Amino acid sequence: MKVNLFLYAIALFLAFFYLLPIWSCFTASVKTVEELSTTSPLFLPWRFNLENYIVAYNALKEGFLVSVAVSTATTILSLFFGSVCAFTLTKFKFKWNPYILGLIGLGVLMPFNAYLIPTVLVISAMGLYDTIFALIVVHFAFGLPTTLVLFTSYYLSIPDTLIEAAKLDGASDWKVFSSIISPLSGPIYVVVAVLRFTFTWNDLFYGLILTKQNRPIMTALAGLKGGEYAFAWNYLMAGTLLAVLPVLIVYILLGKYLIRGYMSEITKVQ
Amino acid sequence: MRVKILSGITLAFFFTFVFAFALWNVVVSFLRWEGLFPTPNFFGLNNYVSLWGYSPFNVALINTLFLTVFFVPLTLFIAILIAILLDQIKGGVFFRTIYMLPFAIAPSAAGIMWSWMFNPSNGTINNLLRLLGFNANIYWIIDRSLVMYSIMLGLIWQTSGYVTLIILAGILSIPIVQIEASKIDGASTLRIYFSIILPQLKEAILTAWLFLMIFAVKVFDFIYTLTGGGPGIASYVLGILLYNTSFIGLDFGKGSAIATLMVLYALIFYLIPRKVRR
Numbered sequence: 001m002k003v004n005l006f007l008y009a010i011a012l013f014l015a016f017f018y019l020l021p022i023w024s025c026f027t028a029s030v031k032t033v034e035e036l037s038t039t040s041p042l043f044l045p046w047r048f049n050l051e052n053y054i055v056a057y058n059a060l061k062e063g064f065l066v067s068v069a070v071s072t073a074t075t076i077l078s079l080f081f082g083s084v085c086a087f088t089l090t091k092f093k094f095k096w097n098p099y100i101l102g103l104i105g106l107g108v109l110m111p112f113n114a115y116l117i118p119t120v121l122v123i124s125a126m127g128l129y130d131t132i133f134a135l136i137v138v139h140f141a142f143g144l145p146t147t148l149v150l151f152t153s154y155y156l157s158i159p160d161t162l163i164e165a166a167k168l169d170g171a172s173d174w175k176v177f178s179s180i181i182s183p184l185s186g187p188i189y190v191v192v193a194v195l196r197f198t199f200t201w202n203d204l205f206y207g208l209i210l211t212k213q214n215r216p217i218m219t220a221l222a223g224l225k226g227g228e229y230a231f232a233w234n235y236l237m238a239g240t241l242l243a244v245l246p247v248l249i250v251y252i253l254l255g256k257y258l259i260r261g262y263m264s265e266i267t268k269v270q
Numbered sequence: 271m272r273v274k275i276l277s278g279i280t281l282a283f284f285f286t287f288v289f290a291f292a293l294w295n296v297v298v299s300f301l302r303w304e305g306l307f308p309t310p311n312f313f314g315l316n317n318y319v320s321l322w323g324y325s326p327f328n329v330a331l332i333n334t335l336f337l338t339v340f341f342v343p344l345t346l347f348i349a350i351l352i353a354i355l356l357d358q359i360k361g362g363v364f365f366r367t368i369y370m371l372p373f374a375i376a377p378s379a380a381g382i383m384w385s386w387m388f389n390p391s392n393g394t395i396n397n398l399l400r401l402l403g404f405n406a407n408i409y410w411i412i413d414r415s416l417v418m419y420s421i422m423l424g425l426i427w428q429t430s431g432y433v434t435l436i437i438l439a440g441i442l443s444i445p446i447v448q449i450e451a452s453k454i455d456g457a458s459t460l461r462i463y464f465s466i467i468l469p470q471l472k473e474a475i476l477t478a479w480l481f482l483m484i485f486a487v488k489v490f491d492f493i494y495t496l497t498g499g500g501p502g503i504a505s506y507v508l509g510i511l512l513y514n515t516s517f518i519g520l521d522f523g524k525g526s527a528i529a530t531l532m533v534l535y536a537l538i539f540y541l542i543p544r545k546v547r548r
Contacts (some may be wrong), residue, residue, distance in 0.1 A: 004358075004359065006353055007357060007358055007359050010355060011355060011356070011359060011361075011365050014355075014365070014369065015365060015368045017427070018369050018371060018372055018427065018431060019368060019371070020387070020394065021372075021380070021384055021387050021394070021427065022371070022375070022383065023370075023382040023395040024383075024386060025383045025386065028386055037391065037392050040392075040401065041386070041392065041394040041397050042394065042397065042398060042401070061524065075389050081279065081280040081283075082280070083432075084273055084276045084277055084280065085276065085277040085280035085281060087273065087277075088274065088277035089271055089277070089415065100281065102283075103289070104284070107284065107288045107289070109536060109537075110288060110292060110485065110533065111484065111488050111532055111533055111536045112488065113488065113508075113509065113512055113528075113529045113532045113533065114291070114292040114295050114529055114530075114532070114533045115288070115292060115295065116295075116512070116516065116525075116529065117295055117298055117516055117522050117525055117526050118290075118291040118295055118298070119287075119291060119415060120306075120516075120517070121306070121307075122291075122524075123304060125307070125329070138287075140283070141283045141284070141288070142286035142287060142288070142523055143284070144280065144283060144284045144287070144288070145284070145288060145502065148280075148284070168335065168466075173271070173272070173273040174271075174272045176271050177273055177474070179363060180334075198374070199377070202375075202376035202377070202378075202379075203376075204376070204377070204378035204490075204491045204494065204495075205490060205491065205513075208517070209517055211298035211515075218376050218378045218379065218491075221284075221379065222299060222378050222379065222494065222495050225382050225385070225495055226498070231340075233386055233389070236382060236386075237382075237386060238385075240382045240383060240390070241380045242375070243379055244375050244376055244379045247275060247374055247375070247376065248371075248374060248375070250286075250374075251370075251371070251374035254347065255367060255370070258374065259370065259435065261340040262373075262432065263435070263439065265435070
């Protein structure tokens with residue numbers, strides 16, 4: 001019993017460590033500039049200064065819109081193209097399918113650094129620099145390895161007999177996909193959607209190298225830290241919380257699926 | 271037919287962006303390519319040679335190696351301890367959800383949160399230490415000799431919860447009968463972990479290690495918003511150097527050389543687990 005209490009004490013202490021940066025971000029986000037230097041970051045002020053959130057929201061609202069558009073479009077594209085392509089790769093007996101699957105596994109581990117320079121050159125040459133469209137294409141394309149790994153490993157678990165039966169009844173490939181495979185894919189659609197949305201929303205880098213005005217949320221936020229709000233911690237912390245809020249909500253509501261996505265991304269490729 | 275066309279489009283995207291671009295990157299690394307659209311000249315190995323003895327590269331390389339040598343094993347060790355802890359207590363799911371929370375936060379946003387944590391005048395950590403009675407006036411990310419340790423603390427905060435989960439999944443996949451049987455034989459809890467559980471965690475530990483190694487070589491966002499590579503170049507890592515060389519300095523040839531080296535480095539870690547398993 002004594003040992004158990006001790007273990008709970010450690011677990012609570014760890015919870016404190018993991019929550020501390022988020023908590024101190026919250027307390028700073030409701031303080032005035034004076035309170036930032038006169039009160040402890042551990043404690044809330046007497047009066048919540050919610051004006052910080054209005055300032056931060058106004059500074060970040062374009063970024064919000066860009067990220068909502070890019071994340072939503074990327075997610076939809078990934079679900080549609082990813083599932084159709086994985087269906088072909090797992091349920092058709094093309095002889096090069098195993099090799100393609102191997103390359104997809106390799107693609108998951110390819111560090112993103114490898115494509116940066118060609119990406120910038122191609123996007124600029126096509127006149128797509130600083131467009132939302134460029135961000136969508138890039139996020140869709142670079143998310144494909146993970147998307148395909150998740151879909152193919154799920155489809156491998158669907159028995160082929162189901163499909164063969166439908167084909168004997170004369171169903172086309174599209175019909176098989178849309179009326180048999182797709183309705184069975186509910187859980188994996190959620191996993192991929194949650195994962196793609198989160199990754200796209202959290203992205204800093206592509207926003208940094210591909211945009212100037214139409215910056216997605218994280219790039220816009222980093223811009224505030226490096227620029228006009230460099231030392232205005234109250235505004236900066238309010239902005240940070242606003243920026244991470246959508247993903248935190250996804251994590252709290254659908255954490256199970258998000259974790260499943262993370263886990264399979266790393267384990268399925270080996 | 272429709273299915274095949276759609277799949278073809280998808281694979282075309284995949285091969286163009288992931289593989290053709292990676293190969294193109296290698297080609298650019300052999301060219302002299304400064305500015306966005308110059309007339310590139312063949313440059314041989316000069317981009318690579320110029321990195322040799324280039325001090326920002328040395329600093330970045332040492333810092334990246336520092337992360338692989340200290341951050342990776344330390345995080346793994348902490349995660350194994352926490353996984354055992356969560357395996358021992360009830361309510362593990364509740365704590366696990368909290369410990370995983372930092373991994374859901376965008377690394378760039380985490381960098382901003384931690385820059386307030388590390389603020390020397392009234393930042394969270396110094397203030398906490400003062401409340402505990404220490405005369406803390408520590409320049410966490412301003413002191414050159416301290417900055418990489420501070421960054422490591424932040425990275426442990428961000429990744430250890432997720433790594434714990436990988437290890438915990440490994441522990442939970444061990445058949446309960448084995449553990450019960452050794453309990454009946456009178457084995458102590460410690461002994462059960464050392465002789466029965468740990469040896470069977472090889473797979474999970476390898477997975478976690480691989481994840482951390484690749485994370486360590488790619489790390490960018492967190493450091494970019496926390497220190498931007500500073501003070502001076504003290505917290506340069508390869509990712510920061512690549513960004514500054516290519517997109518600030520516009521030396522795409524040299525940038526590609528750095529990127530190619532990073533890919534080679536990551537490929538090693540793609541191959542090692544395959545070797546270990548055979």
